[in-house]
Amino acid sequence: MDTRIPDAVEQPWWRQGVVYQVYPRSFADANGDALGDIAGITSRADYIEQLGVDAVWLSPFYPSALADGGYDVADYRDVDPRLGTLADFDDMLAALHGRGIKVVVDIVPNHTSDLHEWFQRALAAGRGSPERELYHFREGTGENGSEPPTDWVSMFGGSAWHRVADGQWYLHNFAVEQPDLNWSHPAVRADFVTTLRFWSDRGVDGFRIDVAHMLTKDMSEPLLSTLELDALPRDGLHPMIDRDDVHEVYAEWREVFDSYDPPRTAVAEAWVDKARVPLYASRASLGQAFNFDLLQADFDAGQFARVVRDNLELAGASGSSSTWVLSNHDVVRHATRYGLPHPARDALGNPAPKHGTEWVASGGTAPALDRAAGERRARAATLFMLALPGASYLYQGEELGLHEVAEIPASERQDPTFFRSAGKDFGRDGCRVPLPWRSDGTSFGFGADGSHLPQPAWFGDYSVEKEAGEPDSTLSLYRRALALRRELQTEESLEWVETGRDDVLHFRRSNGWEVVTNFGSEPFALARHDAVICSSPLDEHDALPGDATVWFA
Numbered sequence: 001m002d003t004r005i006p007d008a009v010e011q012p013w014w015r016q017g018v019v020y021q022v023y024p025r026s027f028a029d030a031n032g033d034a035l036g037d038i039a040g041i042t043s044r045a046d047y048i049e050q051l052g053v054d055a056v057w058l059s060p061f062y063p064s065a066l067a068d069g070g071y072d073v074a075d076y077r078d079v080d081p082r083l084g085t086l087a088d089f090d091d092m093l094a095a096l097h098g099r100g101i102k103v104v105v106d107i108v109p110n111h112t113s114d115l116h117e118w119f120q121r122a123l124a125a126g127r128g129s130p131e132r133e134l135y136h137f138r139e140g141t142g143e144n145g146s147e148p149p150t151d152w153v154s155m156f157g158g159s160a161w162h163r164v165a166d167g168q169w170y171l172h173n174f175a176v177e178q179p180d181l182n183w184s185h186p187a188v189r190a191d192f193v194t195t196l197r198f199w200s201d202r203g204v205d206g207f208r209i210d211v212a213h214m215l216t217k218d219m220s221e222p223l224l225s226t227l228e229l230d231a232l233p234r235d236g237l238h239p240m241i242d243r244d245d246v247h248e249v250y251a252e253w254r255e256v257f258d259s260y261d262p263p264r265t266a267v268a269e270a271w272v273d274k275a276r277v278p279l280y281a282s283r284a285s286l287g288q289a290f291n292f293d294l295l296q297a298d299f300d301a302g303q304f305a306r307v308v309r310d311n312l313e314l315a316g317a318s319g320s321s322s323t324w325v326l327s328n329h330d331v332v333r334h335a336t337r338y339g340l341p342h343p344a345r346d347a348l349g350n351p352a353p354k355h356g357t358e359w360v361a362s363g364g365t366a367p368a369l370d371r372a373a374g375e376r377r378a379r380a381a382t383l384f385m386l387a388l389p390g391a392s393y394l395y396q397g398e399e400l401g402l403h404e405v406a407e408i409p410a411s412e413r414q415d416p417t418f419f420r421s422a423g424k425d426f427g428r429d430g431c432r433v434p435l436p437w438r439s440d441g442t443s444f445g446f447g448a449d450g451s452h453l454p455q456p457a458w459f460g461d462y463s464v465e466k467e468a469g470e471p472d473s474t475l476s477l478y479r480r481a482l483a484l485r486r487e488l489q490t491e492e493s494l495e496w497v498e499t500g501r502d503d504v505l506h507f508r509r510s511n512g513w514e515v516v517t518n519f520g521s522e523p524f525a526l527a528r529h530d531a532v533i534c535s536s537p538l539d540e541h542d543a544l545p546g547d548a549t550v551w552f553a
């Protein structure tokens with residue numbers, strides 16, 4: 001059957017695209033310094049093409065002291081010399097564009113690195129200077145101002161204020177090395193417009209906006225305490241989070257995006273109340289927003305169904321498409337999450353925000369991880385996700401069925417959350433370990449001289465080399481599914497089909513594409529097993545086994 005949709009060419013790519021997230025320092029190392037680099041990405045352009053994705057999103061590759069894996073940006077308009085040059089970037093862009101793959105870069109506007117020239121100048125210029133107005137400097141409280149201005153806590157733990165040599169304090173909602181910018185300042189606004197134009201002019205197709213809900217702040221005195229802030233509604237007027245006035249910034253960015261042909265795209269990383277997501281996803285603002293609900297759900301039919309219903313409704317409200325994510329560089333990989341017991345939920349059914357981190361903290365020993373079940377469920381969840389209307393975001397290594405790495409010694413950990421929690425929160429290094437390209441040899445083919453985070457011996461079993469040659473591997477399944485999706489993906493709707501089982505979901509798209517996922521353990525009889533076009537279990541049956549998904553067409 002010809003399932004190609006007639007209006008496919010008229011739809012902008014990002015509405016139904018598959019975006020592959022590359023974490024550049026851990027993807028491929030071309031110059032043998034144990035850090036992945038831009039030329040490494042170029043050298044793997046064929047691999048990305050064979051995977052069958054529409055776009056690549058690059059986590060930050062800018063000059064950075066790596067206090068937060070590159071999200072501490074020292075210069076927004078350059079490439080970290082350890083990762084290459086702007087010329088290398090242009091080569092990579094040409095290599096990906098030449099293969100029909102779009103490129104999205106990460107913009108980090110809430111904070112700079114403390115090494116950014118603005119912050120260095122602010123430090124040198126001293127209190128009361130115009131240079132300090134680009135950030136949030138305040139006097140301390142208590143005797144000699146030796147206490148922070150407020151009791152605010154950073155997202156990575158510890159005080160959100162840091163004292164500089166002359167006694168003033170500055171706000172950093174993340175690491176000490178990430179001072180928050182003052183978005184009331186016109187120079188800050190103007191400079192980010194310049195940055196967006198800089199990358200757009202180079203040919204970049206879109207932007208991922210880091211912590212898009214935190215830029216604007218009402219810092220008028222007196223500053224409120226954490227207790228007072230927590231008591232305020234998140235209604236767009238909250239002093240710190242998800243303020244309506246952030247959309248004035250994005251309205252200006254929209255003009256920039258739309259001044260290009262085709263218009264540049266953006267996706268918001270905005271951890272906000274559901275009802276407010278459409279503000280970020282609307283055409284007047286950034287145009288698309290991440291939805292992390294699937295990433296926070298257990299492998300559970302009821303939760304998956306609710307997440308899909310809610311988010312398709314929200315997409316309707318914004319006019320944007322839905323987005324779906326199972327893994328990224330901030331969370332425990334989904335193959336591992338699904339191999340661990342379901343986490344405790346609060347009375348409202350809200351998920352534990354960091355499922356799997358207790359397992360990481362135990363060094364991977366407790367609770368017991370069922371690796372095989374995790375991988376089965378991860379494949380089933382991915383096939384379920386890829387059949388949904390909207391854009392899917394994949395994270396490097398998930399196509400290999402990679403598990404989180406728990407066995408990283410404290411001395412080799414890099415994530416600031418580990419240091420700021422005095423070692424209690426083991427952080428996100430375990431999903432950022434450099435990819436295994438070969439089954440053996442130096443750093444499993446990542447580079448010629450080691451890898452900046454240690455790779456465990458079992459990485460060889462998940463290498464690209466090994467999986468590319470096995471028709472039943474996770475990599476082969478991703479390739480098959482993505483190729484089929486290219487033909488099948490259609491407009492933003494689906495119809496649920498009754499299964500008579502609480503643990504089995506079945507939906508149908510308007511072009512006849514059907515998907516059944518068995519979240520339970522009892523096999524589910526398939527009426528149309530002769531029409532299966534893709535299936536996550538390694539062997540096919542008349543009945544769908546537990547932890548499995550099939551596609552029909």
Ligand code: BGC
Nearest residue numbers: 068071108174210211269330
């Ligand atoms: C990024 C994190 C980063 C944080 C601060 C997040 O949204 O995804 O990796 O640590 O922003 O920039």
